Amino acid sequence: AQTVTQSQPEMSVQEAETVTLSCTYDTSESNYYLFWYKQPPSRQMILVIRQEAYKQQNATENRFSVNFQKAAKSFSLKISDSQLGDTAMYFCAFMKHFPGSQGNLIFGKGTKLSVKP
Amino acid sequence: NAGVMQNPRHLVRRRGQEARLRCSPMKGHSHVYWYRQLPEEGLKFMVYLQKENIIDESGMPKERFSAEFPKEGPSILRIQQVVRGDSAAYFCASSHGFDEQFFGPGTRLTVL
Numbered sequence: 766a767q768t769v770t771q772s773q774p775e776m777s778v779q780e781a782e783t784v785t786l787s788c789t790y791d792t793s794e795s796n797y798y799l800f801w802y803k804q805p806p807s808r809q810m811i812l813v814i815r816q817e818a819y820k821q822q823n824a825t826e827n828r829f830s831v832n833f834q835k836a837a838k839s840f841s842l843k844i845s846d847s848q849l850g851d852t853a854m855y856f857c858a859f860m861k862h863f864p865g866s867q868g869n870l871i872f873g874k875g876t877k878l879s880v881k882p
Numbered sequence: 883n884a885g886v887m888q889n890p891r892h893l894v895r896r897r898g899q900e901a902r903l904r905c906s907p908m909k910g911h912s913h914v915y916w917y918r919q920l921p922e923e924g925l926k927f928m929v930y931l932q933k934e935n936i937i938d939e940s941g942m943p944k945e946r947f948s949a950e951f952p953k954e955g956p957s958i959l960r961i962q963q964v965v966r967g968d969s970a971a972y973f974c975a976s977s978h979g980f981d982e983q984f985f986g987p988g989t990r991l992t993v994l
Binding site for chain 2: 809811812870871874
């Protein structure tokens with residue numbers, strides 16, 4: 766069975782600085798997807814970034830980038846130039862690649878990020 | 883294009899009552915997933931449905947919980963004889979295929 770571990774329950778960062786959130790996972794699969802979701806106080810789940818395991822290049826989306834280390838089964842999220850609106854819970858998630866997947870996501874317990882002015 | 887709709891947003895039930903949670907997927911999406919989020923926890927998969935079929939219900943409790951996605955209308959997650967431990971946020975997500983899942987705003991169920 767796959768598991769996702771986020772070892773940092775809470776983190777804080779000063780506005781405009783950079784912060785990195787950690788995520789490790791355990792799987793015997795070779796093809797899979799990894800995701801970071803953001804859940805602000807509104808509780809809406811928002812996709813931040815996704816990574817296909819077969820791609821060696823790290824995904825980037827504006828101020829968000831990942832450091833994907835497949836051999837180490839590590840998938841960290843870096844947020845550059847942090848903004849107050851980045852304050853939220855951040856969840857790392859895993860999904861097996863189709864075929865062999867029913868498409869359900871496996872989530873970590875989350876990291877609560879606070880951006881301070 | 884409207885996103886995933888869930889209603890109600892908040893639902894209060896007394897122990898022993900039934901709770902019905904509704905989810906309308908995004909237009910064109912035929913895959914629906916239900917997840918439960920307990921306080922201070924991540925989301926846990928419950929059930930995956932396509933139109934008129936339950937594909938995977940491995941995350942669903944064996945008793946009191948059921949789900950459907952009829953040919954017409956929204957997907958329904960039904961919880962019979964609710965208990966305090968059912969209090970949680972229930973999220974629905976939809977996708978076109980085995981692709982990005984788009985989440986609804988969730989239903990927060992409180993059992994008194």
